[in-house]
Amino acid sequence: MSIPSGRKKVAAIVTEYRSDSHAEVILGRLLGRFGYCPQIEVASLYLDQVPxxxxxxxxxxxxxxxxxxxIEGAxxxxxxxxxxxxxxxxGEHGDYPWNEKRQKLYPRRRFFEETFQAMDRLGLAVPIFNDKHLxxxxxxxxxxxxxxxxxxxxxxxxSSIPHTSPIPSYSRTRLNRVKDIFVISWLGLESYGFHGMExxxxLAEQRDCGEQGVVAVQALEGRSVWAAMEQGSVPEDLMLQALKTMRITVPGHPRDHVDVPVLFIVEYGDGVKGYVLQLQRFVREWAYAFRGEDGEITAARCDSGLGRPYSHFEKLTRQIEHMVITGQSTVCKERTYLTTGMINTxxxxxxxxxxxxTPELSAIRYDPVKRDL
Known part of the structure; x- marks a missing residue:
């Protein structure tokens, strides 16, 4: 595809570029694939691995x-x-080692270090997009x-998922005085769990007070997840309401099908609690439910694509283009830093x-730049 001259240009630094990778579904769009009409141009590409x-x-x-x-050359x-x-x-996908915490060791810091060094030598100060956490x-x-x-x-x-539309839609004012939030996620604990954290x-940052920091994180795995629901310490009603919004689910309660669920519990400084439940392959998309101050429950699913061309990446690509063209991001740095801490903890x-x-996360304060969900 011929791209008109005069468009802003970007360097793409990726771990791996193959079918269905994040590189393909983002850069592919910027190259005119998937029926996308790009507003910026990819000028150079660095491939950390070539499988x-x-x-x-x-x-x-x-x-x-x-x-x-x-990276400097690009x-x-x-x-x-x-x-x-x-x-x-x-920095997503590729053949990289894992640590004992079940985290994949992507070279994200190296990517940033070499990018900053190159920008310093060249006298550049340009926008940076980073896929997923830091x-x-x-x-x-x-x-x-x-x-x-x-x-x-x-x-x-x-993540790309917070940029999706909620189905059904609802008044965002319902989040102003939210009490607890339950997110259902799936597949990889760290990789997809980060989507759930995002x-x-x-949702949480829409509170009237803005973001007030996270004071602790806890993870439960296996039968302890269902036991916590049975004991009433984890809101099963929110999980069930969120599941009702999904397009494809397995009949029955998740406990009948998911042997090793993982639940992340996030405690916010103002007393709000957040839950991210990983249900492996029981579901194929993200959904959530939250309870307001009046006890009313609101539930919705994230309108993500179930398969190619993964429509949720189109909205993310538009956000990238917006930042490169205007110099303004729709998501503040603090959210990415906080969610990085949440998934790592x-x-x-x-x-x-x-x-x-998490004393280091409890000090993070910010107001959202834009309401994504």
């Missing part, structure tokens, strides 16, 4: 995109004599967050089998 089923090299060649051997690429206007970091290590996430703040760079991070936080709690206080 046998790689499609990045061929896609780049077909669209005149420079494939670079280093960021240094000029097009029509001008430097790039943004950097997209897509790092599996909170020390690295804090460093990245502080560097973004220090540099004053426009930044968009996190959905939870996109959740995985640590799962590993250690105990509730973990």
């Amino acid at each position: 046998p089923n790689d499609m990045g090299v061929c896609e780049a060649q077909a669209h005149g995109v420079a494939v670079c051997a280093t 960021i240094a690429v000029q097009h029509d004599g001008s430097p790039i206007d943004g950097v997209l970091l897509i 790092s599996h290590r909170m020390e690295d996430a804090q460093w990245i967050y502080e560097e973004l703040i220090k540099r004053g760079l426009p930044f968009l991070g996190g 959905v939870l936080q996109a 959740g995985m640590e709690s799962l590993h250690l089998g105990k509730r973990i206080p």
Whole structure:
């Protein structure tokens, strides 16, 4: 596809570019795939890994995109004599090790470090998009967050799911004085659990008081999840209401089908509680229910695509383009930093089998830039 000149240009730094990867469903759209009409141009591509089923090299060649051997090389690429206007970091998928906490060790800090170093050498200060959370290590996430703040760079991070529309729709004022929020997620504990954490936080941050920080996170696994519901310490009614909004579910109660559920419990500083339940393959999408101050329950599902071309990535791609073009992000850095801490602490709690206080997260305060859900 021929893209008109004069459009802003980005460098794409990815772990792996193959079918159904995040690189394909984001960059593919920016290359005109999936019936998408891009507003910005991919000028260069860095591939950290090139597996046998790689499609990045061929896609780049077909669209005149420079494939670079280093991150600095990709960021240094000029097009029509001008430097790039943004950097997209897509550190998802690929052959990387796992740690004992069941976290996949993507090179997200390295991506940021080399990006910052290249930008410094080139005298650039351009927007950065980072797919999903900042790092599996909170020390690295804090460093990245502080560097973004220090540099004053426009930044968009996190999940594609909070950008979806709720079905059915409801008045957002119902979240002003929310008491508890229950999110249903599925598949990978860390990878899809982060989507669930982002959905939870996109709801929680709409409180009248804004975000007041997270004081503790706990994870339950297996039969202890169902036992907590039976004891009344976890709101089963919210889970059941959320399940009713889904298009495809297995008949019956999840306890009859899911042997090893995982539940993340997030305790907010103002007393609100959030729950993210991982139901493996019992469901195929995200849904939630929340209880207001008056006791009324509101439930909805996230209008994500069940298969190709994964429509929820279209909305995320539009958000990326908006930031590159305007220099303004629709999601503040603090949300991504907070949800990074939430999923990392959740995985640590799962590993250690105990509730973990989070003093570093309790100090995070912010008001949302935009109401996504």
